[in-house]
Amino acid sequence: EAVLRGWGTGDVAALYNAGVVASFELMGVDREGLYPFPGGSFEDQLEAIITQKWVALAGTYQGLEAYFEFLRTGYPDFFTYPVEGVTSGEFARRLPLPNIVSQRNPNAPQTPEQITTPIWWDVD
Numbered sequence: 001e002a003v004l005r006g007w008g009t010g011d012v013a014a015l016y017n018a019g020v021v022a023s024f025e026l027m028g029v030d031r032e033g034l035y036p037f038p039g040g041s042f043e044d045q046l047e048a049i050i051t052q053k054w055v056a057l058a059g060t061y062q063g064l065e066a067y068f069e070f071l072r073t074g075y076p077d078f079f080t081y082p083v084e085g086v087t088s089g090e091f092a093r094r095l096p097l098p099n100i101v102s103q104r105n106p107n108a109p110q111t112p113e114q115i116t117t118p119i120w121w122d123v124d
Contacts, residue, residue, distance in 0.1 A: 001049050004042070013037040016049055023056035050075035071122045090116045 002008040016037040024031040038048050050073045057066035097112040
């Protein structure tokens with residue numbers, strides 16, 4: 001993503017493909033040409049990068065990082081939300097603030113935001 005955005009140097013496609021191969025190897029699966037780097041627009045390429053990053057993180061001990069990447073970018077965009085439940089069909093936009101935080105930290109919000117309220121960096 002950093003190279004695609006011009007924040008670093010390198011070959012975007014080669015870095016993407018190396019990342020996908022490493023992710024598959026971590027899971028013990030043979031990639032064999034699956035999920036090649038797409039041509040097309042910046043947005044198409046960003047979606048592919050973030051979706052593969054989400055896949056690599058979601059199945060590991062870094063699941064929260066996958067959640068934060070989704071909130072930050074809006075990708076992957078294939079989620080469906082339950083109609084019923086705590087959030088009434090909306091995706092949770094923040095983690096709940098434990099009561100212990102507001103009890104022990106006078107600087108913490110005493111009335112926490114709803115979990116469906118976007119965090120300042122949330123794109124949606």
